[in-house]
Amino acid sequence: MKLRKSRRPSKGRIEIIPMIDVMFFLLATFMLASLSMQNLHSMAVNLPRGSAAAMQAKSPVTLTITRESAIFLDKTPVTLKTLAATLKPMLAAPGSSVIVSADSAAPYGITVQAMMQARAAGASHFLIAVKHDNRGSSVE
DSSP states (O other): OOOOOSSOOOOOOOOHHHHHHHHHHHHHHHHHHHHHTOOOOSOOOOOOEEOOOOOOOSSOEEEEEOTTOOEEETTEEEOHHHHHHHHGGGOOSTTOEEEEEEOTTSOHHHHHHHHHHHHHHTOOEEEEOOEEOOSOOOOO
16 A cells, blocks of 8 residues: 655745744844944033034033033043143044034133133143934025
8 A cells, every 4th residue: 555645845935924033123223233332431511403414523522511611521521721631642643633512502702611611731632522303404
């Protein structure tokens, strides 16, 4: 007596739905991991609005000025008198960039004096931190 096979072997299929789920999981994981790698050295201040191109500096020093006229270099509190001496070793190379992150309500005079002290320490490029303005600006 000859026995027949009860089933035919079926071709294998690649299910795409689980693969999409895995890809979205990996995408979300890498996005969260990259956000946690951001190195922010500034204090939280209320930045003025404006539009500017993205910064391409490698490791700039952040000069933060609060509305109470407190001055910080990468979260380290300094005064106007000690700013130049503290900043000089932080500048990696001549011509290093300094990001000025001043509160919109910070006194203008303190901001300018802090920038002058930074210039005396050897900073040659200043980048002004602004909050990106999504509203369309029109010049009249």
